[in-house]
Amino acid sequence: MGEPPDRRGFLKVATCCVGGGVALAAGVPVVGLLVDPAGKQTVSSGKDPFDLGALSRFAVGAPPTRVEIVAPVVKDAWTAATNVVLGAAFIQRTTPDTIVALSAVCPHLGCAVGFDAKAGNYLCPCHDSRFALDGAKTTGPSERGLDPLPVKVVGDRLELTWVRYKLGQTSREPA
Ligand code: FES
Incomplete structure (x- = not known):
């Protein structure tokens, strides 16, 4: 005897949400690390006397x-x-x-x-x-x-x- 359809649907959605959340949590720092230097000022010569x-x-x-x-x-x-x-x-x-x-x-x-x-x-x-x-x-x-x-x-x-x-x-x- 299988699970009721509404319970199966709920589990699918919950699994997707948890998986997506984990992927996002892991991905944001990596993307930030890759993009971060592009936003920084490049210093190619001494500006101080x-x-x-x-x-x-x-x-x-x-x-x-x-x-x-x-x-x-x-x-x-x-x-x-x-x-x-x-x-x-x-x-x-x-x-x-x-x-x-x-x-x-x-x-x-x-x-x-x-x-x-x-x-x-x-x-x-x-x-x-x-x-x-x-x-x-x-x-x-x-x-x-x-x-x-x-x-x-x-x-x-x-x-x-x-x-x-x-x-x-x-x-x-x-x-
Ligand atoms: S580099 Fe051409 S004259 Fe000095």
């Missing part, structure tokens, strides 16, 4: 000093890397109170610009763009001069904020 050391390190009137900009930690949505070299900058102290900071990233296609001590100016080895000590372009295909970077004296130390700009255009826009 970098301590470049004592101001006395940069002698007045000396040739530009190349400094590497190293981020202690760079995170994106899924990973974190330590001691990441973001780029380099040239620092020149032209007077006790005037500091010129220029990105060493060539604005043309992003090669590393060097200081040509013999010529007393900056040279990009990739396509021979040259830049004056103040960063102005003098020759070559670069669409603009070297990008200035914000610096600040804090106590007896120098801080620099790293900015990467878009390449290959005359206007200066953060990338």
Whole structure:
């Protein structure tokens, strides 16, 4: 003798509800885990100022000093890397109170610009763009001069904020 039809129907519905509830409870955290990073801000460069050391390190009137900009930690949505070299900058102290900071990233296609001590100016080895000590372009295909970077004296130390700009255009826009 079988169960009455209404009892069988109730058991089917109850089983489906319990099964669905269990699947939902197990699935929500997994979906959240997979989707969560997409909603987080991706950090690809240091936003806080970098301590470049004592101001006395940069002698007045000396040739530009190349400094590497190293981020202690760079995170994106899924990973974190330590001691990441973001780029380099040239620092020149032209007077006790005037500091010129220029990105060493060539604005043309992003090669590393060097200081040509013999010529007393900056040279990009990739396509021979040259830049004056103040960063102005003098020759070559670069669409603009070297990008200035914000610096600040804090106590007896120098801080620099790293900015990467878009390449290959005359206007200066953060990338
Ligand atoms: S990348 Fe520097 S001149 Fe082309």
